Amino acid sequence: MSRVLxxxxxxxxxxxxxxxRCVRCAGQLPQADITIAVFSADGxxxxxxARLEGVNKVLRIDxxxxxxxxxxxxAPQLAEIARGGYSHVFGPSxxxxxxxxxxxxxxxxxxxxxxxxxxxxxxRFRRPVYAGNAIITVEVDEPLIVATVRTASFQAVGxxxxxxxxxxxxxxxxxxxxxRFIEVSAPSGDRPDLQAAARVISGGRALGSAxxxxxxxxxxxxxxxxxxxxxxxxxxxxxxxDLQVGQTGKIIAPDLYIAIGISGAxxxxxxxxxxxxxxxxxxxxxxxxxxxxxxxxxxxxxxILPELEALL
Amino acid sequence: MSCRCRVxxxxxxxxSRILQCMKRILxxxxxxxxxxxxxxxxxxxxxxxxxGVKWSINxxxxxxxxEALRIKERGGAEEVVVASIGPADCxxxxxxxxxxxxxxxxxxxxxxxxxxxxxxxxxxxxxxxESPLLVLMGKQAIDDDNNQTGxxxxxxxxxxxxxxxxxxxxxxxTARVAREVDAGLETLEVDLPxxxxxxxxxxxxxxxxxxxxxxxxxxxxxxxxxDELGITLTKRLKLLKTEAPSVRKKGVMVTTADELxxxxxxxxxxx
Numbered sequence: 001m002s003r004v005l006x007x008x009x010x011x012x013x014x015x016x017x018x019x020x021r022c023v024r025c026a027g028q029l030p031q032a033d034i035t036i037a038v039f040s041a042d043g044x045x046x047x048x049x050a051r052l053e054g055v056n057k058v059l060r061i062d063x064x065x066x067x068x069x070x071x072x073x074x075a076p077q078l079a080e081i082a083r084g085g086y087s088h089v090f091g092p093s094x095x096x097x098x099x100x101x102x103x104x105x106x107x108x109x110x111x112x113x114x115x116x117x118x119x120x121x122x123x124r125f126r127r128p129v130y131a132g133n134a135i136i137t138v139e140v141d142e143p144l145i146v147a148t149v150r151t152a153s154f155q156a157v158g159x160x161x162x163x164x165x166x167x168x169x170x171x172x173x174x175x176x177x178x179x180r181f182i183e184v185s186a187p188s189g190d191r192p193d194l195q196a197a198a199r200v201i202s203g204g205r206a207l208g209s210a211x212x213x214x215x216x217x218x219x220x221x222x223x224x225x226x227x228x229x230x231x232x233x234x235x236x237x238x239x240x241x242d243l244q245v246g247q248t249g250k251i252i253a254p255d256l257y258i259a260i261g262i263s264g265a266x267x268x269x270x271x272x273x274x275x276x277x278x279x280x281x282x283x284x285x286x287x288x289x290x291x292x293x294x295x296x297x298x299x300x301x302x303x304i305l306p307e308l309e310a311l312l
Numbered sequence: 313m314s315c316r317c318r319v320x321x322x323x324x325x326x327x328s329r330i331l332q333c334m335k336r337i338l339x340x341x342x343x344x345x346x347x348x349x350x351x352x353x354x355x356x357x358x359x360x361x362x363x364g365v366k367w368s369i370n371x372x373x374x375x376x377x378x379e380a381l382r383i384k385e386r387g388g389a390e391e392v393v394v395a396s397i398g399p400a401d402c403x404x405x406x407x408x409x410x411x412x413x414x415x416x417x418x419x420x421x422x423x424x425x426x427x428x429x430x431x432x433x434x435x436x437x438x439x440x441x442e443s444p445l446l447v448l449m450g451k452q453a454i455d456d457d458n459n460q461t462g463x464x465x466x467x468x469x470x471x472x473x474x475x476x477x478x479x480x481x482x483x484x485x486t487a488r489v490a491r492e493v494d495a496g497l498e499t500l501e502v503d504l505p506x507x508x509x510x511x512x513x514x515x516x517x518x519x520x521x522x523x524x525x526x527x528x529x530x531x532x533x534x535x536x537x538x539d540e541l542g543i544t545l546t547k548r549l550k551l552l553k554t555e556a557p558s559v560r561k562k563g564v565m566v567t568t569a570d571e572l573x574x575x576x577x578x579x580x581x582x583x
Contacts, residue, residue, distance in 0.1 A: 011495065070500075071463065072472055095493040099475045102428065102460035106467035111429050111548045114458045128557070129456050133351035134360050135557050139550040178503040179472040182488070185496035195494065235513065241478070242496040247457075248512055250494065256581050273560060277581050279572065294563035295575045307569035312582075 002029035013044035017196040018092035020156035028119040053160035068181040075103035093148035105146035117153035132270040152253035197226035205232035206261025246271035264289025338444035341373040343402035372450020378517040410528035432464035437541040462509035472502035
């Protein structure tokens with residue numbers, strides 16, 4: 001049997017879809033028994049975690065220090081809980097999970113697997129390396145396997161028939177005070193979440209300015225889509241960093257991805273290649289984005305954007 | 313090399329005290345296949361083709377070196393030490409970091425593939441030896457894409473970590489770090505010493521000039537073996553197979569916005 005401990009990611013009292021994707025991944029382990037650990041100030045996301053299909057138990061770890069997730073304070077507690085007979089500890093391969101899980105693994109003196117994209121057996125997993133240009137199969141012969149789950153590779157589970165029991169626990173470990181949260185920038189508007197959205201429209205350097213980048217939002221509104229950006233667009237200051245899609249930004253798997261004025265550097269393609277349908281609009285017919293696009297349109301985006309908007 | 317405490321006739325204990333008193337930044341760098349090289353998987357599935365490829369400092373680590381140098385240039389540190397773990401072949405990358413301006417280099421020599429946890433244990437030994445106020449390294453290496461070593465080092469060292477840094481400000485006792493997180497930019501304050509891992513937008517590394525390359529040849533580079541550091545190398549991950557990723561089927565080209573919408577409807581993406 002696999003006893004899987006998943007650390008929940010949540011913000012403003014709401015569970016992130018990344019957690020439901022980790023549950024899907026954990027459910028592919030043989031005879032998985034799944035526990036979710038929710039670190040927060042008031043346990044707000046615990047009830048939501050308990051309703052996810054396939055979850056057997058939720059652990060609430062409530063403390064004011066968890067108002068903002070800090071790897072330094074969560075890691076020793078998660079490691080302490082993990083010592084209680086779990087076979088796997090999973091977190092999402094979001095910035096939250098990537099920051100936290102290696103710290104947990106090191107405290108437990110076990111290796112960590114990053115970005116698992118497929119479960120082959122209890123001890124065997126597949127993961128991308130070299131920006132997704134190669135896929136490796138790795139075996140870990142450890143009683144406890146710590147891993148981050150590549151969220152784009154797993155569909156989120158839905159709600160189950162009955163809610164799992166919620167238990168409040170207080171791991172007895174000293175918490176460090178050497179790391180202090182100062183602030184987080186305000187989210188970029190009231191838009192659908194890039195990592196959870198079914199449709200995403202991204203803009204690249206060809207948009208030319210921050211003002212022009214705003215053109216995407218009108219089309220996004222028509223489609224109910226989230227807005228993303230290439231690294232070039234972010235580096236040029238057209239869009240904030242949290243919109244960046246790609247190897248060093250967000251790796252996403254929407255039903256529909258529309259790349260506008262994005263040439264398609266390999267680092268960008270890595271972030272989108274699990275999308276169900278990829279549309280590319282670019283004036284350069286030789287742009288690499290067309291090699292992976294399902295539907296390509298060569299032309300002037302400033303002409304095509306308003307046309308599209310009128311048609312939708 | 314200058315140190316504030318002038319001690320002569322140095323015993324090992326005193327040497328370590330001299331090291332203690334200096335404001336030092338340790339930067340860990342990894343030699344990787346240059347990011348411009350097109351990666352191809354070997355037909356037998358045993359790995360990727362590495363024959364004759366160009367090697368470079370991992371780009372994120374190069375940013376870490378640059379940041380350390382800038383901190384030193386503004387007076388925030390007295391010495392920048394670069395360290396790398398790998399075969400003798402990784403010395404050119406250490407020399408490049410010295411040419412950028414680092415003061416000396418440490419090379420932990422091994423031909424074994426090093427897992428992040430082992431790298432973190434080796435780096436901890438270097439940290440104990442050098443007593444840096446700050447350890448910098450890239451958030452991930454572009455070969456294994458693990459994104460683990462900095463966090464693991466911070467855990468083993470029992471010190472703070474600030475990953476994915478896009479801005480770094482130091483005081484005598486703390487670092488204020490803006491981090492690129494999924495929600496946007498998060499700012500943390502951590503007590504020093506600490507581990508900070510660097511993201512792409514932290515800085516743009518300088519170009520190395522020829523005279524600097526010549527000068528770097530004379531800078532100290534110390535080679536150490538893992539067993540000298542008291543670390544036995546173990547392999548805990550077994551690489552079974554390397555495959556090329558599945559490729560997406562070639563799509564269709566349309567010529568107008570009308571056709572695009574029609575194609576989306578045909579695929580059932582739009583209703």
